[in-house]
Amino acid sequence: MPLHIHDTLRREKRLFTPRDASRVSLYVCGPTVYDYAHIGNARPPVVFDVLVRLLRRTYGADHVIYARNVTDVDDKINQKAAREGVPISEVTARYEAAYLADMALLNVSRPDIAPHVTDYIPAIVDQIQAIIDAGCAYAAEGHVLFDVSSYKNYGALSGRNLDDMIAGARVEVAPYKKNPHDFVLWKPSKADEPSWPSPWGEGRPGWHIECSAMIEQTLGLPIDIHGGGIDLVFPHHENEIAQGVCAHGHAHGDQAHDEYARYWMHNGFLTVDAEKMSKSIGNVLLLHDLVQAMPGEVVRWALLSAHYRQPLDWNQSLLDQSKKSLDRLYGALHRSSGIAALDLDPPADFLKSIEDDLNTPGAMASLFALSSEIERGMTAGDLDAVAQARGRLIACASILGVLQADPAAWLEGDVSDDLRVEVDSLLEQRAAARAAKDWPEADRIRDRLNELNVVVMDGPDGATWRMKG
Ligand code: AMP
Ligand code: ZN
Numbered sequence: 001m002p003l004h005i006h007d008t009l010r011r012e013k014r015l016f017t018p019r020d021a022s023r024v025s026l027y028v029c030g031p032t033v034y035d036y037a038h039i040g041n042a043r044p045p046v047v048f049d050v051l052v053r054l055l056r057r058t059y060g061a062d063h064v065i066y067a068r069n070v071t072d073v074d075d076k077i078n079q080k081a082a083r084e085g086v087p088i089s090e091v092t093a094r095y096e097a098a099y100l101a102d103m104a105l106l107n108v109s110r111p112d113i114a115p116h117v118t119d120y121i122p123a124i125v126d127q128i129q130a131i132i133d134a135g136c137a138y139a140a141e142g143h144v145l146f147d148v149s150s151y152k153n154y155g156a157l158s159g160r161n162l163d164d165m166i167a168g169a170r171v172e173v174a175p176y177k178k179n180p181h182d183f184v185l186w187k188p189s190k191a192d193e194p195s196w197p198s199p200w201g202e203g204r205p206g207w208h209i210e211c212s213a214m215i216e217q218t219l220g221l222p223i224d225i226h227g228g229g230i231d232l233v234f235p236h237h238e239n240e241i242a243q244g245v246c247a248h249g250h251a252h253g254d255q256a257h258d259e260y261a262r263y264w265m266h267n268g269f270l271t272v273d274a275e276k277m278s279k280s281i282g283n284v285l286l287l288h289d290l291v292q293a294m295p296g297e298v299v300r301w302a303l304l305s306a307h308y309r310q311p312l313d314w315n316q317s318l319l320d321q322s323k324k325s326l327d328r329l330y331g332a333l334h335r336s337s338g339i340a341a342l343d344l345d346p347p348a349d350f351l352k353s354i355e356d357d358l359n360t361p362g363a364m365a366s367l368f369a370l371s372s373e374i375e376r377g378m379t380a381g382d383l384d385a386v387a388q389a390r391g392r393l394i395a396c397a398s399i400l401g402v403l404q405a406d407p408a409a410w411l412e413g414d415v416s417d418d419l420r421v422e423v424d425s426l427l428e429q430r431a432a433a434r435a436a437k438d439w440p441e442a443d444r445i446r447d448r449l450n451e452l453n454v455v456v457m458d459g460p461d462g463a464t465w466r467m468k469g
């Protein structure tokens with residue numbers, strides 16, 4: 001089954017057909033780098049990393065172009081820099097580096113392009129000017145505002161009707177706005193805030209315009225797929241479409257949104273122990289801390305264990321289950337490590353799942369079936385079957401971005417150096433005792449390993465071990 005994607009704009013699953021199969025383009029809204037990312041922020045990059053891996057497999061590695069932006073100017077960044085008394089670039093460089101290091105631990109590949117807002121201010125200014133020239137924005141008191149009433153299809157993505165929105169508006173409306181839902185394209189900066197020159201005075205861009213300007217500059221319009229978390233549907237993506245369409249004078253076209261992005265994908269939200277993550281509850285889990293406490297692949301597996309559009313609850317049993325699943329798969333790879341894997345495609349059932357709007361839980365079931373095939377083949381001594389199943393398992397794992405560690409190292413896990421030294425020495429003594437047929441000594445060593453919670457696995461290249469768990 002070729003790839004089908006649930007398109008938020010059309011509210012249905014659609015066959016994915018790229019505009020140009022030799023250049024499939026994808027943009028995902030990236031982090032605002034003012035602090036460490038929380039675990040919810042890690043869901044979109046991991047989900048879309050799977051999509052990119054799948055697209056590269058389908059269209060060829062060099063025929064997919066993936067951009068994920070970095071928001072490096074923002075009020076929260078300004079506040080943090082002011083509190084620390086440092087330039088914003090110091091704050092943003094620190095948290096971007098941490099973000100990339102933590103993403104690498106999750107096996108998230110770098111995007112092809114990572115545009116930073118501060119590098120695109122002239123393009124942003126040009127796009128704002130084009131929107132004004134098209135009659136869809138106006139300057140007032142140092143601000144430029146998008147006039148939502150000028151764009152015929154405003155609300156199409158989020159399913160909101162502008163008249164209802166206006167009737168329901170209770171927010172205090174800034175005096176310079178014609179309509180309460182007009183949103184900022186450019187705003188003035190105070191003396192201590194970062195600013196750039198513009199035809200409307202010194203200032204900085206609003207949030208939404210950065211993405212539409214950088215998409216146009218880096219990928220060109222229309223892009224094939226635009227992704228992000230479900231919270232971005234409104235207002236961020238609704239406003240992106242309005243800007244991208246109106247900058248080209250198409251405010252009145254019925255299908256003008258197709259000229260911006262052809263498919264919209266949004267991931268569901270992550271909760272922690274069934275609660276919304278929030279500073280006031282004190283349950284915000286930082287990715288940076290999680291990847292110190294457990295292997296990044298456990299975090300990745302847990303994030304992919306629910307379908308991306310569904311909510312995902314982060315809790316201890318999810319993590320235990322994820323670790324166990326990976327241990328089982330690594331166990332099969334380890335047990336069969338002496339047998340060379342064939343270079344094969346993933347099996348049809350795996351592709352059917354993953355191409356069905358990224359059904360990762362279904363895809364994971366195929367991995368377990370393959371690991372069982374490996375175990376059965378090893379027990380039966382059917383080495384051809386093992387070589388095939390290994391090859392298919394490795395092919396599936398490279399699309400999900402898991403099983404990238406050395407199986408022996410994975411199974412040994414995070415044990416202290418002292419324990420590692422003791423176990424290695426016990427295994428040497430055990431080998432010597434066995435060679436000397438000193439069975440009581442071999443039994444004593446086995447009991448000691450048991451006390452240490454160590455499972456020994458005898459293989460063709462000698463014994464390896466892992467912690468019970
Ligand atoms: P932000 O840095 O807040 O702009 O968020 C970066 C990305 O993380 C966006 O795509 C958000 O939609 C997404 N995101 C934020 N919180 C969560 C959450 N709890 N669950 C899933 N995605 C989230
Ligand atoms: Zn964006």
